[in-house]
Every structure is written in C-alpha cells, then in structure tokens.
Amino acid sequence: MxxxxxxxxxxxYGVVKQxxxxxxxxxxxxxxxxxxxxxxxxxxxxxxxxxxxDVPAHRVVNRKGLLTGKHHFEGTNLMQQxxxxxxxxxxxxxxxNFETVFWDPSIALQKF
DNA sequence: CTCTTGACTGAGG
DNA sequence: GCCTCAGCCAAGA
Numbered sequence: 196m197x198x199x200x201x202x203x204x205x206x207x208y209g210v211v212k213q214x215x216x217x218x219x220x221x222x223x224x225x226x227x228x229x230x231x232x233x234x235x236x237x238x239x240x241x242x243x244x245x246x247x248x249d250v251p252a253h254r255v256v257n258r259k260g261l262l263t264g265k266h267h268f269e270g271t272n273l274m275q276q277x278x279x280x281x282x283x284x285x286x287x288x289x290x291x292n293f294e295t296v297f298w299d300p301s302i303a304l305q306k307f
Numbered sequence: 308c309t310c311t312t313g314a315c316t317g318a319g320g
Numbered sequence: 321g322c323c324t325c326a327g328c329c330a331a332g333a
Contacts, residue, residue, distance in 0.1 A: 203330080222315055232316090233328050239314035240330065257315060264314030 203231070207241040210300050214254045217281040218298035219290060221258045228300040243267060253277040260293030 210225050222238040231237065242252045242264060253274045257263045265274040265288060275285045284291040 223317095226315085231329090234330080235315040236313060236328070237315090237330060242314050245314095252314080255314075258317095262314090267314055 203229070203234070203237055204241040204244055207238050208245060208248060208250050210304070211242075211245070211250050211252065211255055213300070213304065214251060214298055215303075217283060217296065219254045219256055219260070219278070219283060219293075219296050220298045220300060221260075222255060223258055224299050224301065225255065228304065239264065251277075254281075254298075256290060260290035260297075262288040262290070 206229050207225060210228060214220055221235075223232065223235040225238045226232050226235040238255070242250070242255060245252045246267075252264065253268065255264070262274050262278075262285065265272070268274045268277075275288070278285050278290070283296050290296065
C-alpha cells in the first residue's frame with residue numbers, strides 16, 4: 196500500500212475507518228496525521244464525498260467537539276443518534292466529555 | 308485561467 | 321471563555 200498513490204480523500208477515509216467504536220476525532224487531527232495540517236477543511240470536504248462508503252463520518256467533528264456536519268446527514272439528528280448509540284453523549288450538537296472520547300490518530304496510529 | 312465555496316483552525320482582542 | 325479575522329487548499333463553475 197503506497198499512500199502516495201492514494202488520493203487525499205482516500206487517505207482520509209482510511210483514517211476515519213479506523214476510529215474505534217465510541218470514539219471521535221477532529222478534522223484537524225486527521226489532517227495533521229496525514230501531514231496536511233493546513234488542509235483540515237479538505238478533510239471535511241472529503242467527508243462530503245464519503246457518503247455511500249464505509250466511512251463513519253459521524254465520528255468526525257470539529258476541534259470544539261461540535262457536530263458542524265450534522266446537516267449533511269439525513270434528518271436533523273441522525274449524526275447525534277449514531278454517536279449516542281455508541282455511548283457518546285451529545286447535547287445541543289456539542290459532544291460532552293469531548294476530551295474523554297477524543298481519539299487522536301497521530302497517537303493511536305503512530306506505528307501505522 | 309480566475310473566482311467562489313466550504314463537514315476547519317489558530318491567532319488576536 | 322467568546323467573537324472576529326485571515327490563512328489554508330481542493331473542487332466546481
């Protein structure tokens with residue numbers, strides 16, 4: 196597997212797919228892990244194209260733990276439903292105990 | 308080619 | 321902590 200051959204989007208998907216159950220991460224954390232810390236927006240942009248794929252986009256939020264992308268899911272609270280189903284408490288689009296459920300790919304995948 | 312948009316982030320007040 | 325501004329960069333018109 197040569198990451199260089201993968202598109203930026205594909206790289207994002209690869210990381211997001213590895214987010215453990217009941218955990219979440221931020222766009223910036225993913226971007227930084229991919230060596231594109233300045234391209235956090237591209238991560239979100241990639242998520243926009245992640246529909247129809249095995250990508251748990253609901254586990255990716257912004258640095259504040261806010262569900263900024265919930266409007267891209269079906270309905271108005273699907274993203275929150277999915278997270279709460281995994282044991283992640285969400286209130287007013289804001290993930291509670293964010294620091295506790297936060298999952299940093301640059302740490303968990305440091306050997307990847 | 309240029310311009311706009313955006314599921315973002317960090318710095319400054 | 322909040323709000324605002326600027327930088328970021330890929331994709332589409």
